[in-house]
Amino acid sequence: MTHWLIAPIILPALLAPFIVLAARYHITIQRAFSVSGVMAQVVLAAALAWQTSDGTVLLYQLGDWAAPFGIVLVGDQLSTLMVLLTAVLSLFVLLYAIGSNCDNLGKHFHPLFQFQLMGILGAFLTGDLFNLFVFFEVLLIASYGLMIHSGGNARLQAGVQYVLFNLIGSTLFLFALGAIYAETGTLNMADLAQRVTQISPEETVGIRIAAVLLLLVFAIKAALVPLHFWLPSSYAEAPGPVAALFAIMTKIGAYAIIRVYTMVFPPDLEATAGLHGQWLLPAALVSLAIGMVGVLAAKKLDRLVAFSVIGSMGMVMVSIALFTPESIAAALYYIIHSTLAGALLFLIADMVRNARGSVDLTAQAPMAGTALVSGLFFVGAIAMAGLPPLSGFLGKLLVLDAGFDTDQVAWIWAVVLISSLISILGFARAGSVVFWKAHGVEAADEGQPRSAPGILSSVAAGGLVAMLIAHTVFAGHVHGYTTRMAATLFAPEAYIATVVETPGKLSKPKEEK
Numbered sequence: 001m002t003h004w005l006i007a008p009i010i011l012p013a014l015l016a017p018f019i020v021l022a023a024r025y026h027i028t029i030q031r032a033f034s035v036s037g038v039m040a041q042v043v044l045a046a047a048l049a050w051q052t053s054d055g056t057v058l059l060y061q062l063g064d065w066a067a068p069f070g071i072v073l074v075g076d077q078l079s080t081l082m083v084l085l086t087a088v089l090s091l092f093v094l095l096y097a098i099g100s101n102c103d104n105l106g107k108h109f110h111p112l113f114q115f116q117l118m119g120i121l122g123a124f125l126t127g128d129l130f131n132l133f134v135f136f137e138v139l140l141i142a143s144y145g146l147m148i149h150s151g152g153n154a155r156l157q158a159g160v161q162y163v164l165f166n167l168i169g170s171t172l173f174l175f176a177l178g179a180i181y182a183e184t185g186t187l188n189m190a191d192l193a194q195r196v197t198q199i200s201p202e203e204t205v206g207i208r209i210a211a212v213l214l215l216l217v218f219a220i221k222a223a224l225v226p227l228h229f230w231l232p233s234s235y236a237e238a239p240g241p242v243a244a245l246f247a248i249m250t251k252i253g254a255y256a257i258i259r260v261y262t263m264v265f266p267p268d269l270e271a272t273a274g275l276h277g278q279w280l281l282p283a284a285l286v287s288l289a290i291g292m293v294g295v296l297a298a299k300k301l302d303r304l305v306a307f308s309v310i311g312s313m314g315m316v317m318v319s320i321a322l323f324t325p326e327s328i329a330a331a332l333y334y335i336i337h338s339t340l341a342g343a344l345l346f347l348i349a350d351m352v353r354n355a356r357g358s359v360d361l362t363a364q365a366p367m368a369g370t371a372l373v374s375g376l377f378f379v380g381a382i383a384m385a386g387l388p389p390l391s392g393f394l395g396k397l398l399v400l401d402a403g404f405d406t407d408q409v410a411w412i413w414a415v416v417l418i419s420s421l422i423s424i425l426g427f428a429r430a431g432s433v434v435f436w437k438a439h440g441v442e443a444a445d446e447g448q449p450r451s452a453p454g455i456l457s458s459v460a461a462g463g464l465v466a467m468l469i470a471h472t473v474f475a476g477h478v479h480g481y482t483t484r485m486a487a488t489l490f491a492p493e494a495y496i497a498t499v500v501e502t503p504g505k506l507s508k509p510k511e512e513k
Helices: 003-022 027-052 077-099 109-125 129-147 153-184 189-198 205-221 230-237 240-246 249-264 275-297 301-322 325-356 370-385 391-402 409-440 455-473 475-489 493-499
Strands: 058-061 072-075
Touching: 003 027, 003 058, 003 072, 003 109, 027 058, 027 072, 027 077, 027 109, 058 493, 072 077, 072 109, 072 493, 077 109, 077 240, 077 249, 077 325, 077 455, 077 475, 109 129, 109 249, 129 153, 129 240, 129 249, 153 189, 153 205, 153 230, 189 249, 189 493, 205 249, 205 275, 230 240, 230 301, 240 249, 240 301, 240 325, 249 301, 249 325, 249 475, 275 301, 275 409, 301 325, 301 391, 301 409, 325 370, 325 391, 325 455, 325 475, 370 391, 370 409, 370 455, 391 409, 391 455, 391 475, 455 475
Parallel strands: none
Antiparallel strands: 058 072
16 A cells, blocks of 8 residues: 555645634735645656556555445546646646736635635545545535636636536536445445446446436536537636646546446446446537537637537547447547646637737737737647647547448548638638737727737647647557557456455355345
């Protein structure tokens, strides 16, 4: 058992109240502690990812209580990769928030930011479904506070909509957990992976209902059509750095689907056979199409980026829905890409708002720092639209290749290629209106703010660009790693053996009841 596994959760959990109690009136001290904490997170996450890179599964048992009775945290290749991605993203987002002074426009930004990290990292590291629910609620509360940071009626309305929709998901989550516990007597995922195989075929109704409910909950978190309505307004109205951090939140839903439906309810499990294949792939294809049509139809830059996030999640879910080692490897590669590209575009949208006064896709006078912002937008648009040479193009090739040998190959290729063309048109239209046509408009005498991106904000956005380039340059290594990772996900014996100390010595579910 390693104690380092709980450090990414404990660190923000202690740092947030310390900032509130000791530095609530000193923004400089808040920034110093917050940045130091996030930098420590990056180091911890990198160390954990390196330790699990050879297939090692790390375990931490709170109070030294063994599973399934105690609370356990589990670190394998998938969870530590997501923790590292979150830590790196949060560092650039935090630097941008400080550089743009967004963190000083309202109260308690840094404590809420730390609590948000606690919820996200806890969701990736937890080993049981109930604590996955707990961490979902932690990040929901923190994200609501961040969403309405610095106030405004539109922001408050979007925040209320966001909370209500996610509370529906939380309610369904509780129903699913109750049904699973009633059928199996446990909520530990490794223990569940053993116990669901012991349920006789004629008694699988309850567990199948629970599996459907869980899929709905995770689809809400992943903003999958038709459960995506909360995302466009919520992300568009949130402060730019907050929306950039939220780019990782939809990936929590994708992570949960990969984790639960490769280990607890794998594709070959008779009790839930064919469950995710019946509607997950069609919903993913529709999500991809609607997201990219939204990019073309958007009238504001921030909503354009929000719809591109829906489209990118559709692409991820198309690959996940195939549930093969090749498709999961492709999905994991694309998750990294879409998180970085989405966050970069949200930061660019905030730069446009600060330098131009609005994000309306209408021709206005040239903004301050237009060369830098337009260059960043060009890179971000290429990445999100999936054009060469950046990682989005490679990610789409991997997804198309994963779907080549399936019965749905025609639908997958048609939707992916057509939606890619639509997204190119949408981003090209937005870029030409905001940057190119601006040179034909005379500047107003007054009332038009001119705030060029600061050095720290530019460094943060440039850092995300550098990460996208690195993700492209080292694509072979990254895909090789995700391929090995996918193989372990479909063969979770090492995970189960590490978490459950005495595998195979479990009572049958019906005997426990």
